[in-house]
Amino acid sequence: MVETAETRAVPRVDTALVHAHGIAALVTLLLSVTFGIVVAFQLIYPDLGAGRPWLSWGRLRYSHTQGIMLGWLGNAFFAFLYHAVPILSGRAVTSARLGHWLFALWNFAVMLPGWVLVLSGVSQPLEWAEFPLAVDAVVVVALLMAAVQFLPPFFARGLEYLYVSSWYIIGGLVFTLLAYPMGNVVPELVAGASGAAFSGLWIHDAVGLFVTPLALAIAYFVIPAATRRPIYSHFLSMLGFWLLFFLYPLNGTHHYVFSVIPMSAQLTAITASAVLGVDVIIVVANLLLSTRGAGIIPKDAGLRFVVTGIYCYLIVSIQGSLQAQMSINQAVHFTDWVVGHSHLAMLGFASFVAAGGLVHAWQRIAWARYNARAINYAYWLLVAGLLLMVVDLTIAGLVQGRLWAGGAPWIESVEASRLYWVIRAHGASWLLAGGFVALLIGLTTGPRGGGWQAVDEGVGAAPVDEIAPALQPLEGAAS
Template sequence: MPLASTVPAPVHASLLRAHALAALAALLLSALFGVVVALQLVWPDLTGSAPALGWGRLRFAHTQGIMLGWLGNAFLAFLYHAVPVLTRRAVSHPLLGWALFGLWNAVAVIPGWVLVLAGVSQPLEWAEFPPVVDAAVLVALLLAVVQFLPGFFRGGLDSLYVSGWYIVGGLTFTLLAYPMGNVVPALVSGATSAAFSGLWIHDAVGLFVTPLALAILYYVIPAASGRPIYSHFLSMLGFWGLFFFYPLNGTHHYVFSVIPMAAQLGAITASALLGVVVVIVVGNLLLSLRGEGWLPRDAGLRFVAVAVVFYFVVSMQGAAQAQMALNRFTHFSDWVIGHSHLAMLGFATFAAIGGLVHAWQRLPTARYNPRAIDAAFWLLTLGISAMVIDLTLAGLVQGELWQAATPWMDAVRASRPYWLLRVLTALPIVLGFMLLGVGLLTGEVGAGQARTGPGSLTAEPADKAAAPAAGHGGLSMAYVVSGVAGVGFFGLSLLLLGWWPGRVIDAEIAETAPATRLALTDSEQRGRQIYAREGCGYCHTQQIRFLEEDILRFGAPNLAWEVQFDSPHLWGTRRIGPDLSRQAGVRSSDWHYAHLFAPRALVADSVMPSYAALFDGAPTRPRQAARDLVAYLETLGRARQLAWPEGEQQAQGAVMDTHRAHLAFSAEELNAHPARPRRGGTLPVVEGVTAANDGAALWRTHCTGCHGTAGRGDGRAAAWLRPAPANLTEYRYTRDYLLEVLWNGVAGSSMPAWRDQSPAALLALVDVVESLSGNDTAPSADAATLARGAAVYAAHCAQCHGEGGRGDGFAAAEFRMAAVDFTRQQPSHEQALRALEEGVAGSPMAPWRDRLDAGERDAVVHYLRSFFATPTAEIADAD
């Protein structure tokens, strides 16, 4: 039975209280997850290799906890206060409310956390809780619709205040968007999966968080100030503008990707126009705040006022960073992380706190501690502002370094001070959240009510405030039109940015894909699941954009057919580590195992977590999970390699976009990762280049992990690699050989290609390696010994090492690892003898102890060392 509009509608205080307390608990726990994640970027070994405390899993728990645990509960708490006021009716039923509370928290949020920390998740951004939890969230959203919305449909549209519009829109469209973002991307694959996922990334903010946050803003400002908002007309213009443009923004997360350019440009345009709408919304809100000063006295209003400012900044930032010129610079960087924190912890959290405080103050039996709330306000304002500024600056630094084609790790090193500062900014934020809890749970009972100021509302002319006509018996035409328009807007976004791009992508795949492709084996498929559950895709993209800076660093941009069977997609939206799209063949399996076990043993400044739990105590004892993961990494880019050159020509002929075709096929070497080790190949131009003066630092950073501090091949990782890193003190090398090894790596070994280093840096490293050599003993054998050695060599060695010792024997071409070229590297007598007697583990060089006697071994070592001579094509420094 509807209540009369002349009496207060009952507020279910116990439900409000329960959701508020759940929100506070979720906020503190989610913030704790976030702090640990932030700390792990500074101290990667903070939590050891415990799988449940891995960076990726904690990040899942952090973001899902903030969105569903904190904001979801806070919004629901506020709805128990606001809906009775807005509809003049009670919500549907308290029992339904308790069912919703239990479902939201005990079946969705808490099990969601437990499951993602246990490794059961889905690798979709803002949708990481597994499908079973998604089902619970969907049922809960349906219950929320039944609980809160019926009252809005009984009063007539004429009386529907803008907050009511946002609540109706937010709950309705989240019910539609949630399955679109959490289920559809896992049902489709490749670029189409990414297109739908991109829609949800924006809809989670645009159709769930923003409408409910704006509902709070439009509610609290007039309710706390006692004055009506400036213009209901502008508020409605903003409402329809936001619901039209927000769903059309999603594809701007994948600018310069293989998703059709028309869809990208459409999303970019919608993003810019969304900024225009936000100006209208924020202008209206600021005008509604006139007379309240910069810092309103009312605590709830103060949080809401800052939320308005944050909303303006984050929306302008979003509209700008969707534009191609800024996007190519800031995308994948910490700029975006700062943007996300400004949206979820700045705008949405301040709105939610404002709404909670406003509702809490009006609970007659609630405690309230104004000093704690005031302190929380300042700590949160300062902490979140500092964090966002810090991350934005970090993003600019990263973008600059990525554009400059400097070594990848330069950007990681440059980010560390910003990451440390980010941790420090988290301290006032966490303290602020704790004080918020103190403010709502301590103090005098009813102290909040005393501060709301009785009778503070401005009286309005009776004719303006006249109650609307009695409620309608059913839905009026206006409701139907509004509903159809809203659903139509959402459907339009699905059509234009989900379904249609999928059709274009399918057509392009049909034209460009090679006739046959290797599917993932069971092991590789399991490895993909491990990659997904550990959140590898949240630091490593699999999306080389159609941009020169991406192509030069990572290889050819991804074509649609390459990721056709990736379900769900693993494109990623952030790069802390490098893109892995063309990882196949770049590193040896040993290197991967060692890197997964102890990342900093191989990459000194890496912030990658250790995955030692995938091993039985050492990288040389990988468990099946580690083998599966490395097997999967070896598939990344494999399809494109196998398709080349015929498949490449077919694809080139069929790609319609000429600019993208130019970028995708402009250099045949780009088909694989530029840092993939190669046998032979061109050398960098070093004429006129002066060696960098930081060779020792470069050596310490890049080389000591394997070769050891003194170059004896005894670095921490050396025992885990086959063939073992060279003991550089036992060799002499020609400079051109060293330059070639540094540039091309050593195929078949763990020695990577250092093509992201400048020629000056490579020359500096050449100098360092030369200085390490202790092999300065010239060959000094008599003619008879050399003749005997020559005979042995011709009989047993020349097949691989070549008659002239150049490593060009007829058998050598069959080996992945080239045979030693003795004209350019000369082992010491002892080293050569050792290799001859024992062989070289992990290489084709077999032990010859039982096949050659001691005299033969000694003679052939004398002979092969005689090949080395001062090379004629010496690479010289400018000095």
Template structure:
């Protein structure tokens, strides 16, 4: 077996060279600890809110009178709050937290400004998340999927996001021609692609592009948010945590390049597959479907590269809960991508579109792939950004509860989705398909509640001071002793 010692990295906080190629330095050189910690905790606390909205929405499927007849707590408005909360309150906070941990090391330069960082923290969490929630619940919203926060919040979001772009791209732009490590590619991609895509998706269908033309742009935005924002920000974490924990380089640089450029080319072409058999021109739909299938092939390469980077590390994935979250999130990524390619195909689309099958798919993507990898990233960074280890026992519990709850939810929705598809095609009365879904909807509510329980456990794991026996054991028996032991030392320090 080839084991590469990491490069002799003697860099100090501000003058480090960017991390290039397949290696990570054994230690992060410069970390914005307090900003990272603030975003991580804010993200997890607000996640409990977003999850609570989700549970309320799910409960209303089987008890439509639940929460009475108040306008602010009606199904439609709560759903807006749920999905927008997951994106802006949880995922983005998690991404920013890890970026404050990783970007200074990866770029070899500090972020643009710490003062700006604190401004952005408050603007994001109050001016975007809390204001957005209050407004959609009180009836001011924008009925654009993945863009339900109203226009005024969109403007604040755009301003704040541009601030984050400046914050995290500035370190890279100080040496624009330098080669970068894989994780940095994904950061640079997401931060340059998203602002313009966001503007087109939020403002053009609302004011300038009606009907079918607006649907084209909405479709592109739905998938640009998932594919060019959530996905690369998650993959940056995976490409950071896996080599950092194992102390070994990424398996293949060629596969890193193939996966990245495949994603760059194919993902932005996926969006129209949300509107197959619609009045949008047929060949536009067909291009989107073909791009979706090529995207699945790309993800096979991408995930194979990440998983092969873990070859021989089975014991490490069992003992290191941060790595385990990232590893399982990566497996979810493969599953959800292959599922996506499969369901984009017309014969499948004809049957399962509009059913809960797709809702299962989106939960596997957001609550599985992205959420698991962010949690892994936060746990990995926690000893450094909080200055003390996390409570490993609670973290392990959080992992198992979350995994079982999520797999149950996705399996449940997938099965009931196929059942709904069959009933619709059979010509049965519409209400029969609603009645037949009841028990599955109850299972969804219960599994969603357990998923929220896992998030509570995770918050406890981070905030509760562990006793001596509750920290992660230093993985002494791991494959590569040197860097891993060094990491273990940080954990128990």
């Protein structure tokens, strides 16, 4: 990136689109978190919602995960891409008008109708694919538009300058385009166990080919940009990248261990899951070694979110490798352990990194408001909420698994869960909600351009002017 800035004129970042997607990300985040909190409370007050269909647990639960994956992370990734792609490729994104269409489509033709339809009872009962097929079609169109928007800048000047973050961006956009239709459409056409095999693929691809590559693209961008140091080892970057794209898709069947899906497919996935843990150790070691000098909890807010996300990435991946193994899977599958695991992944890893990317980009928008104190609060509230929730649900899962294995009447496992569900709802969810609200406040209040000051105060801060030319508002852009 530094070379890029030095070797050629840096194109302008369309800060208006960064900002628009950032705000959309935060709004959809708060809605999705609200859905999550309501379902958490419904497990301890099951009559909350009074039987109104659109407030019932199942529909809100569908809305929660689709909102987090597509609304929050999708928008946050797009915001980051509008910031990073011009800097990485040395060229502007394809078209601002295309950007406006993509923004409108993603938020008003995917998220809005998706939620309205799911809440009114039009959905498909597939994990990470709950929006109905009509909405899926719009998602695919939007993903195509995203590919047209963000990929050509990388290829326009030849490929010599592809930076590691760019690999992940290209990989993430291309493979999501392949995996999304497979996961959302194939189980509608292929019945039962065969359909479940494809669902298993998608459950892992959604995380492994959409969320993880784009989150790692942010990490590989923000860490060197914020510390002003190069990545520790490009060999490790390369190794990590290729192992990731080789191994992630092969993990799918580990969601259906001990099922009727052929054992050789299960064993392939279990083996790939184990090796994937090794790959993540490589990736995380490389990333953390690149933060040398910034401290364990870096001062720069964007970097701090990203690094914390990377810690979670390490823990959640090793946990994932272990829980795919038959002996552990047997004890924890179907329990709250897995719910804790997925929150460690989507909240601890992906959301922290996405928030870090958003904060990082925000700091560099000259006209964006930035409230450093609120962002600091956001960080600590989210860390506390995450820890409480994951530890709580992990213990809950072990308790449930024990009761099931011991042959206790089913209802005892439900009653034993109550304490943990109370802690999650009354403890963790308020901390997390507070954290996300603080993040919204942090990025919508405070002085305009306050982020630059924060960058100056951050560890390893170099003159922001060096990259500043890229980050002036576009002419005619909203301010």
